[in-house]
Amino acid sequence: MTRDTVYDVMVIGAGFAGMAASLFASSRGLSVAQAGTTGGIDFSTGFIDLMGVHPVSEQRRRMRPWKAVEAVVRDCPGHPYGLVERDELAASINEFTAFLAEQGLEYVGHDDRNTCVLTPAGTVKRTYRVPRTAWNGVVALEQKAPTLIVDFHGLKGFSAKQLMQTRKDSWPQLEAVRVEFPAGRGELYPEHMAWALADPANRVRLAETVMARAGGAEYVGFPAVLGLNDPLKVVTHLEELTGKKIFEIPTMPPSIAGPRLRGAFDRGLPAKGVRTLSQKMVLKASAADGDMLRFEVGTGAAAVTVTAKAAILATGRFFGKGLRANRQGMTEPLFNIPVVQPRTRDEWHGPDFFGPQGHPANMAGIEVDSRLRPLGDGAPVHRNLFAAGAILAHQDWMRMKCGAGLAIATAFKAVKELTG
């Protein structure tokens, strides 16, 4: 494609929302350019949350996500879920996971209720969809089945003993064992371990090591290092080798779960015709002739200019660089869209980090109209500019446990609005 191509849509951001927007837009026949650097998706657990806690101040966990979505729309005016119909929300997640399945990352879960999964800290989290490779862990946890958690010398931040200790009251048949990783010593990193396990010989050695210590366990849980692009193959192979039901537990970021998701999109989106300007940031946006938008992407020799008829802003929050905080207040750096925020910085954060109210700063973000177009002074900033994901105001995805769902659903809605 030449530089002069005009795209139907420019997707700004490469997190959950950006990836989803590119997927939905390209699937609907639009020509898409996408830019964004490493961000949220690379640091995710790989779980897809829909709605887990409401009301946040009561710290009330929800097993019924759809009811929780209804409640949050009712109780929290402005929550982005209020802009999306339930069937759109369901369709968006199904389309998203269907694409991942095509790419070899199958997701599973119940349609009408949340699923409990173990976190690397040993806590139990509720989420909506989990990778197929984590599913045996869900079953083992539900049944409190005899299970062995394996960890590795050298992989820090993942302690099988910690999982065992935190869960021992309700799950007495949970055991922990630490083994040597069959390929590599010293400090180990999930991505490198995943590469090593692409070699079947290493899986055989791993299976032998684990079997020697497995005892009567029916399930064996590993930190999520079982293969990079084809984890299911590795899990299946290990199951054949051990005769146990194998599952993965995510590790601390940057875990392998994020790169797996990113990898699926990096492979799948260009195949759908998306022009991915990966690892490049959109540095400047300006209006061009005929309601078009022009973007300057990347720096130095690799810098490119992209012109598009419409754009979806999915740059996330502070970590994603979608919002910027300075001592005077919060801003949106690309379009200078006004950010809805507490009046003074004093009010951004509560005194207690884990306080049940959450921090007001997390409800800040950009305001949109019913078509997800960012608002400035009560009117859309640009006719064809839409927003999706965590950058939207009036939600606290970390406390409400709705990050991925919100990103996917608003991306779906934004694409629908810009085509409609």
Add this chain to the structure above:
Amino acid sequence: MHFFDFGLSIASVICVAGVARRIALWWRPTTKPVSDPRPRPILSAVKALVLDVLLLARTVRTGPLRWLAHCLVFFGFMGLLLFHALDETVTVSFFPAYESTLDPWQFLRNLFAAMTLAGLGLMIYRRLAVRRLRAVTRTQDWAIVLAVGCIILSGVFLEMSKIISPAAYQRMADEYFYSDNGQEVTALKAFWAHEYGVVFSRRLPSDAATLEMGAELNEDNCAACHADTRSAFLSRSLATALAPLSPAMNTSRADTVFWYFHMIFCFIGLAALPFAKFFHPLSTPANMIARQGRRDGDAESPLAQRMGMDACTRCGECSVRCSVAPSFSVLGNPDILPSEKLASLRRFWSDGSLAGRPLADFAQGSRICTECLRCTDVCPSGINLQDLWMRSKKEVARRSPDPNGAVRLMRPSQRVVSFEDCNIVPPISGLADNAESYWACVQCTTCTSVCPVVAVCEDPSTDLDLTPQQIMNLLRMGLKDQTLGARMVWSCTTCYKCQEHCPQNIRVADVLYELRNTAAARMGCGDRAGIDGESQ
């Protein structure tokens, strides 16, 4: 002619003995395993002779200007050599009617001289104008230009002095012009003075009648074996230019003086042939014919290697294109540049005279080489440099242990000390020293996670000492010295994955690259300190 015979004999003896010695060295017994010389089909040797030697095809690759200069000198000098210096053996056997004073020979001689001089001029210009070439230019490069230039120029001056010389005229007249008629003698003299540029001490008539008569006499007695000196355009122009000096030159018998000069320069040139760069007119073609036009970097027999080493003209083309030449600008060690390293390599292999500082320099240059093949690819002499470097590396490692390698073998803490000992701080300061470079780091370890160098390590903390993330943190804390010796710094492939994946846009790879430069510079200082210490 005593002088001529004596001089020629001496020069020839030196030349023949020297050439024989050098060629004999190619066959000197070796302790290294000898690989079978590949079969040498005559056809490819002939092809090499035509393409590489006669057409200087390899030289074309180094640039049109250089090729032009070489062609001018090569063809000009060869012309002079064959048709002038060896006229009695070569020219006469092909052209029985040959007379050096006849055209086209007289004209050609001047043409060849002009070509050679033009070529030399271009060479001088390039050596002065190309910056990196200037850096590798040595005395012997100028010496060979000077030697050839002196031979040519002295020849031109000799011819010029003969043109104007009444004595030379008289010698010819005595031999070929039998006349007692004073008028005729004067007329021929007048004609030669007017037309051929002889400068007589006495004024001669220049009226048309006399000249006409002189022309007739010339036609009858001289033209058969002496052409108009105008076709000796160089010498004749020179004579015109130096006209005011002519009487003085004639009285001082300049033709004899210039003859001696010309002969001396020729003998020097001949005697110098086996030495240094003077040998390349023989060794380079020999090498190219032996290599039959191959440009690959396959292993060679020791004979071919030695022949190759001898073929080096130190033209510096390899150094101009060397991919690690930038290290030379940091470290200042000329042995990083292939053209210079080859000279050291000859010493390294031949007589073991390489020791101390020169050996350390050579060893460093040897280690820094990345074996990228660019020097071999470009070498106009067709030397398989790649093979030479690869062969010598092992031996270098044995005779001059790698201080870098030694550093690598040290415990990391010892390494830090060795860097701290070095009080020469290289003038490199930028990203690594600037705290702002790391402000944005959120400690996520992505840089380490995506690093392929870490990935291929069996045990990163031992094999690499520090991971990229740890290096960034040490630098953030201002502990730069602790990072310089880390194997990670030296193992980084600058693939830029870390930098591309950093969510905070920290220039991890750029920092690592800068650290390596800093460390290299300090390493150089460490070498020097060590060597200086020994010599004191």
Add this chain to the structure above:
Amino acid sequence: MKVLQTRVLILGGGATGTGLARDLALRGVECLLTERRDINAGASGGNHGLLHSGARYVASDVEAAVECREEGAILKKLAPQCIDDTGGLFVAVEGDNEQYVADFPAMCGRSGVPARELDLAEARNMEPVLSDKLIAAYEVEDASVDPFMLSLDNLAQAMTLGAGYERNAKIVGFTKKGGRIQRVGFLNEATGEEFEVEAELVVNATGAWAGIIAELAGATIHILYSSGSLLITQDRLTRRVVNRLRKASDSDILVPGGTVSVLGTTSVTIDHPDHCRPTVAEADAIIDDARAMIPCLETTRYIRAYAGVRPLVMTGQGSDARSVSRGFSLIDHAHDDVENFITITGGKLTTYRMMAEKTADMVCAKLGVDAPCLTKTEPLPPSTMGRWTEPGLGPKSWIGDRDGDDLILCECEMVSKNAVNTIIEHMGPMRGESMLQAIGMRSRVGKGPCQGGFCGLRVTGHLYDRGLVEGHQGMDELRQFVGRRWRGFAPVLWGLGMVQADLQEALYCGALDLELEDDDSRCGGDL
């Protein structure tokens, strides 16, 4: 109930308390040190870490200036491991009081405090971050001191000489009889265990809490609580201590501390020492004021804020914190009819040794012990307990001597597993107490840019691995640790700090659900 016996009971494990324990131990007097939380939990840990040359006090308090000068010199000689002899500058910028600037050299001369006038270009050359609006600069002999290492080294030597130490010991009451304290009752808040201590003499070295403790014992001291907040920058901005050359005020001092710089401070009167915590407003005020001296303070990255309470003992009518004496108060409560009770409070970190000496003198006089003070001449031996507070030691030891099994647990400050193990070994019994918190205090864990975001979980995992925590205890400690860090983190959340905090909350709350009660009872059930 357990009853411990000792000759002298020292309440409060700050610089004075630990210094006193060492002083007494060196004199051969048996003592026991008790601390409500852990070493330097009060003002001893919440200050600049500045070893005053005395120049700061030449205008307001000649006596304090002289004391600082003398004590600074002693500490530099006897406890060099705790001190970074950076040197210091006093600088004035346009708009500062020129009269004060003009009087400064004479005032220094009067107190014998060396101060060398610098050419402005020279000063800017020495510290390039200084403002170009400089109008005066003097070089003085300030230095920075690691208060944690200082107290830990003092305590370590005291303990090797037989002194006892109890931490997490909250005072619940005094048992008195006939104007004498017979016993002091304690509650170990970590274990819930109560115990009593019987001592001949009780020294109240609880700093800002001295008034509250004295009141429990039936004595009276009026103390004004002045909270001072400080900011820590991610980088060390200067080589030297930089003071604003003006009448003592807020945001005057930037002290380099290892790999960071500490900027402060404020002076806010609070009603109770427990209520001391840095605020957003203070952080803003500090930067807005200090950037005139060092402009890059506006743009640099801050990693946290912290606060300490100065106990200002009211001797006259003045109620403004700065007009109240910064000198120390040594009170024999015999006049309050508590015969064997002494309070030592106030003062400065720089003069802690002298305060301990004077207190020990009084203790010995009351006990009838005739032993000279040795802390003035005996070097303070470095201890393993204290050494890991040094910034840069983690990375150096990681590079120097690690074994193949070692790992970095705290990436920011490069504290390795083996280092953490060493700290644990030298911490003494930790039954029921927060290991993570104690490790954090004794090392650089949690003190780097991530503020516990990554290292918290990694160290917790390690504690579980070693069996040092069980059940939910490790997770509770992690929550507590992150919560404690948050107090200093929250006021500096803008720019890159906000990015870091966003990531931290996404990890701890978004991914790990640590804000919620950990409960899996309804999993699998149908709601």
